[in-house]
Amino acid sequence: MNDLVSDQSKSKAKAHIDLIPLGRIDQLAVSIIAANLQAILGLNSDISKPRPDPDYALLPQRRQFDALKIIKELYRETHGAPFKLGVTALDICTPILTFVYGESQLGGKIALISLNRLQEGSPDLAYERAAKIGVHEVGHILGLEHCWEVRCLMHFSRNIEQLDSLPLQFCSACEFETTRRIRALDSE
Ligand SMILES: [Zn+2]
Numbered sequence: 030m031n032d033l034v035s036d037q038s039k040s041k042a043k044a045h046i047d048l049i050p051l052g053r054i055d056q057l058a059v060s061i062i063a064a065n066l067q068a069i070l071g072l073n074s075d076i077s078k079p080r081p082d083p084d085y086a087l088l089p090q091r092r093q094f095d096a097l098k099i100i101k102e103l104y105r106e107t108h109g110a111p112f113k114l115g116v117t118a119l120d121i122c123t124p125i126l127t128f129v130y131g132e133s134q135l136g137g138k139i140a141l142i143s144l145n146r147l148q149e150g151s152p153d154l155a156y157e158r159a160a161k162i163g164v165h166e167v168g169h170i171l172g173l174e175h176c177w178e179v180r181c182l183m184h185f186s187r188n189i190e191q192l193d194s195l196p197l198q199f200c201s202a203c204e205f206e207t208t209r210r211i212r213a214l215d216s217e
C-alpha cells in the first residue's frame with residue numbers, strides 16, 4: 030500500500046481531501062481508503078494526525094456516537110483541505126437510523142465513516158468494505174445521490190451482505206458525474 034500512497038504526490042489533480050483518523054484506529058485501513066480515493070476518484074488524499082475519540086458525540090442511552098455531531102465538529106475547522114473524511118472505529122448512528130456505515134453532507138465538505146461494523150470475516154474483506162464506504166461517502170460530498178444500479182458503489186447498502194455485493198467502482202453514469210465534478214474542482 031505504501032507505493033500506492035506515495036504515488037499520490039505525483040498526481041496533477043488539485044482536488045484535495047484530508048483523511049482524519051479519530052481515536053485509535055487501524056492506520057492501514059486509513060491508507061487503503063486514501064489510495065482508493067486517489068485511484069477511483071483522482072482525489073489527492075492527505076492523512077492528518079490522529080485526533081482524540083469524539084467523546085462529545087456519545088449518546089449514552091444508545092451507546093453509540095452521533096454521526097451528525099462529529100460531522101458538525103469537523104465542519105468547524107477552517108484549515109486544511111476543502112474536503113474532510115473522518116474515520117472512526119466507534120459505532121455511529123443518526124437520529125433516524127439505528128446505525129450507519131458512513132454519513133456525509135450531500136454536496137458539502139465533510140464525510141464520516143465507521144469501521145465498527147465491517148470486521149466480520151477476513152481482514153482483507155474489512156479493508157475492502159472500508160474503501161467502498163469511504164469512496165461512497167466522498168461520492169455524496171461530490172453531490173452524488175444514491176444510484177438504482179446495483180452494480181454501482183453509490184447504491185445504498187443496509188447490511189454487510191449488500192455492501193459485499195457492490196463492486197469497488199461506479200456505474201458509467203456515476204463515473205461520468207464524479208469525473209465531471211472533480212475536473213470542475215481542478216479547474217477552479
Ligand atoms: Zn449513501
Ligand SMILES: [Zn+2]
Binds near residue numbers: 184200202
Ligand atoms: Zn451509479
